[in-house]
Amino acid sequence: MDITDFYETFFEEAEELLGDMERLLLELDVDEPDPEQLNAIFRAAHSIKGGAGTFGFLVLQETTHILENLLDHTRRGELTLRRDIVDTFLEAKDMLHDQLNAYRNSVEPDPEAFERICQTLKQLALDELGESVDGATPGAQPAAFDPEPVPEPLVEEPAETALSADTDTPDTGANTLCVALLGVSDKDRELLVEELQQLGSVLKQGGDVQRYEVILETGVSSDDIEAVMCFIVEPEQLEVRAAPGSAAPAVGQNDAVSDASPTAASESASEEPAQPPAVVESPARVDKAKPKAANAPAQTQGGKSKGGESSLRVPVDKVDQIINLVGELIITQSMLDQTASGFDGVTHSSLHNGLNLLQRNARDLQEAVMSIRMMPMDYVFSRFPRLVRDLAAKLDKDVELVTEGKSTELDKSLIERIIDPLTHLVRNSLDHGIESPDAREAVGKPRSGRLTLSAQHQGGNILIEVIDDGAGLNRKKLLAKAEANGLAVSENMSDDDVWQLIFAPGFSTAEQVSDVSGRGVGMDVVKRNIQAMGGHVEILSREGQGTTTRIVLPLTLAILDGMSIKVGEEMFILPLGAVLESLQPTRDDLYSMAGDDQLLKVRDEYLPVIALHQALDVQGARTEITESIVVIVQGEGRRYALVVDDLVGQQQVVVKNLETNYRKVAGISAATILGDGSVALILDIADLHRLSRRKSSRQSQLSPNKPAQEVLPS
Amino acid sequence: MTAVSQANAQVQQANSTTLDAHSREFLVFSLGSEEYAVDILKVQEIRGYENVTRIANAPDFIKGVTNLRGVIVPIVDLRIKFHLDKVEYGGQTVVIVVNVGERIVGIVVDGVSDVMTLSPDQVKPAPEFGVTLSSDYLSGLGSLDDRMLVIVDIDKLLTSEEMALVEHSAS
Incomplete structure (x- = not known):
């Protein structure tokens, strides 16, 4: 397993968390903030920080760390929210997003911007909290803002700010934790134990697949361990508690992240035996020590991971492939239908029944697949x-x-x-x-x-x-x-x-x-x-x-309700949405204008007449308009009468792009494949109107006796 | 003495292998009585000419589009493009499906004869005089005994503006 494999997951999760954070910040009632929302915002920041630390995104981690501290003060009511403070938080969120994008593109984020946002946040902390920050975490901020990892661990752990210092009982010694893995496969278990060994020294391990217990002596807090583990297993599969007889006190914590498991906290880095030298602040250092660990977002147990169980992340091209295949299936099905329609209904009744069933199933399948692509x-x-x-x-x-x-x-x-x-x-x-x-x-x-x-x-x-x-x-x-x-x-x-x-x-x-x-x-x-x-x-x-x-x-571009029409020997598809009505015109309803142009009177409205065979140069079409059928269509607000030879029927067609291998064709929006395997073109109603205008104006320009028609920009 | 001849043999061998490395395989097709060749690596498949849906207001050498296993592919008749006298569609008429960049295009030809390997010294530069077929679209002339193969740079030809197959920003 390579840690970089998880980058993408982290980026996606972090992006979602930032989105959540923004939404919550915007929803926040400044005068009377909902503690739940504040907690949720805090959790989002905390999760991003954890993940960033794990993957060594130092700048991102630093920034979230500062933000997280402020948010922590906020949720504990020590910092009174104002509109401009929320604005600052939003700005910080934007900065985080920029940093995330920078990492995503494998570049270091802009150090100046980083410096700026740190200063802004620091200033905010100073202005708003002043004494209280200093009181709670003396000298905390400067150390926390140092983006460079400092090799030697500090004895004093000033950066460990309000997050844990206030809520957890400080403990100078390492804890003994009992980590229980529930229903974890052997392979994953090995990995996990390996992880745990990196975090501290494993004193004892044993158990079976249902419950495997590892007794760990570590300086890492239990929720950090959970963060590491949750990257490999589900939160439900994990149980972290203080080992029996451990010196570590179980502390009731108001940190919503670890409400399920009492935190045996130990924040003092210097005491940590197995700790590789790392960054200064202890949360960061802890995370850094986990080589392939902590997808911190998994920590937000209450909210997101529950939803995650019932949904899948699937690349869009996979879905598109299914949609394409279903489209092919539909074409094959209508091909079969066409063939079978020549068979005698009585002797082949079971074949016909089967085909009907196939048709229904294929349509249901198509609908179901299409709904995958639908998003609110x-x-x-x-x-x-x-x-x-x-x-x-x-x-x-x-x-x-x-x-x-x-x-x-x-x-x-x-x-x-x-x-x-x-x-x-x-x-x-x-x-x-x-x-x-x-x-x-x-x-x-x-x-x-x-x-x-x-x-x-x-x-x-x-x-x-x-x-x-x-x-x-x-x-x-x-x-x-x-x-x-x-x-x-x-x-x-x-x-x-x-x-x-x-x-x-x-x-x-x-x-x-x-x-x-x-x-x-x-x-x-x-x-x-x-x-x-x-x-x-x-x-x-x-x-x-x-x-x-x-x-x-x-609603979708992939499927279209169409009406198939025939002109000469050629078949075309009209988008059903554009069709208003169809009728057979009589001589009395036709009026000519300026010689060539024809108008059709339909219920007190005069509509321009466009003959499809003229616009698209179809040979062998009926030229006598009263023998043809007129379809009244509407596109881009324009209505006109389209002259065709025959209406063939209504059908759903799978839209195939013409431009993939060819180019845009005037008057045509796309193509589709008919039941017999041949290609039919789908008409673009608005563009057909323009095409016809262009053609007729060209013709009138060719004949010198007539004044050239003015061509309006379409 | 033996050492020298050995070295010579080695050089010759090396030469012939480098020659081999530079030789390319071509699919030879006929348009009327003329023989043309395309890089075999561009060819996806060869199929019969059938079921082409006409596209309105397109140049006459664009026969239309066809369904190639669910993909809409334009079909170009090179015989019309090259102003050949006889353009017939029969059992021998085939479509060579080529990959040009990201696109798939079918070209109608009178027949496909064989696949040939040409070494670089068999490929002569194309003369600069083509009117119908600009020498820009040729990668050379292949000479094989007394046959002359016109080697077409199918990428350049099919994406050129005059083929009107690809949307050009100017249009």
Whole structure:
């Protein structure tokens, strides 16, 4: 076993712990902090420190150590929380995150930043605690902040601060501990005993698989031993207590980490016989002495490890592989279906029954596999409280963040890609949308603005909304700005069209460019990103009342409900979500415009007609529109009538990317494999509209008698 | 005397092994009456021409896409690309599936003849005059007795802008 094998685990766990820490810090009620939350924050810091020490991430360990001390004072009520103290803690958390990332990339963290955060925290300790710190741990801080390991162990153990010094009875001698391993396999046991030998001297060992006891003489505290062991075994498999007849007093501890096992504490490093020379502070030194040990996060028994038992960490590509295979299975199944449909139903009834069963099972399997990839929106939303808090402070605004529909699930690949656009929208709302408290008061709104993030399912789509109760978009300003930017606008544009202007590249109405937003890059990127995910953005805004930005996304990109259509001899798939209705047009409903363009009147609405065989150059299609079928489709807010030869049927198709081996094709979003093994292309409704426009404008440009059509930027 | 001849033999042996180390194997295929070769390490498999789904508004030499065990693979007809007179699809028509970078592409050819080993001295530099087939896409001309093999740099050819197989940032 190599210690580096565990780095990744530690990084992941530490990252989660930092996430927890941030969440808890943000939830914390500054005036009346919940002791449970404080304990949880403390535990997170403590666990990270333990792990960092084990793996020799000194800077990370130092920083957490200082933070942990402060947190310890906080949870014991010696340090009164204030908003700015929480801010400092958050800042420290960010720093920890940076350090973690540095280690993850195998580089040493920025020493200056480290120095800075240490100073900040130290200053905080000095300012807030002053006497009390000195009283509890005389001269503690300076030694603790020394990032370099000092070779000789100190006789005085000043760094052993409030964490244990106050709670554990100091003991100058080594303890005798009885470590019992419950149901540990022989192989693991050997490893564990080896570990224990590194921590102290093993006096006696024996037992069987069910219960193996090791009597250990050590200077290490029991929860540190647990930390070491928990990396290899489950906490439940471990029992650490003072050995009978041991000199060590069992101390009732308020440290929630080790509430199950009375801590026989011994903090004095100098007394430790088997201790290799290591870092100064004893918790650190203890951890360092464990070569392949202590995944400290395992210590948080109450919270996380319980959840860990019922979930697995699986690399995404493994899941994707299963999804691909299931997709293949579905294709094979429909192939069989097609073959069997030629057989006589009576003589082959058992075959047909079997196939029906197969079909049902395959669909269930597919659904179950797809659900693995689904993640709750909470994953995205949970990062916003911090962002909003920081931004609001920076902008001197008062903002209350409300999140709705946190449990709404979305495909993982989409959830990761939605973060950036959503962050941008939230920034925009805070910067441009919500007014300053004074301005709000002046127009009779509450001083505190409200920003709502919501997610909900609607059919096969998910709606994600960013709602603010700010000033709303200013139509006049937008139009003026658009004109200044040389965009084609007119006073008569509908509100919706005006709102869409903000998605134009290089467009910003912020009067002043701030470092929050207003550089005019972004909204176009937001729109592009969301379109790349197969979704679209809508804006609803009312002046003085606020703006709602609505993102509509498909639930998943891997499977699509499609309608297969035929043109000539070719088969295409229409996304069912885009299909509104289909009908057979009559001559009376067709109107021509400017010669070539045709319009179809459907219930008092005139829709442009696009013939699929023209847009995609299909040979042998029906050219007489009244003999064809028209499908009314909607994409990116545009509606039009698509002329096809036949509707074949509805089916779920597995989406295959065309760009993997080929390139983006105009009018086509992806491909799929049909039951007979052939490839069918999936139509991109919005892009097909653009393609058709391009084609017709090219044609009209070719014929010199007609004036060239104006091509609007799409 | 013996020592010298021994040394010579050793040198020759060394030479021939280095030659061997530099020789490469090529898959030889025919387009009409012309013979072409591609590095065998680029070839994934050879299969029949069937079931190709046409892609609209693509150049004529891109026949479309096909399903290669669940993977969507574009099919290019090099005969059309190289302006050959006769383009027929029959039992002999095969598709060579090649790996180009991270991509898989199928190329339609009139037939696959054999696999040949060419040593470096059998590979002559390509003349700089190709119009249809720019010499940029050739890694040389192989001469074997009285046969001439056009050795195609399949990576360069298939990822080139004129093949329109790969999205280029300019487009």
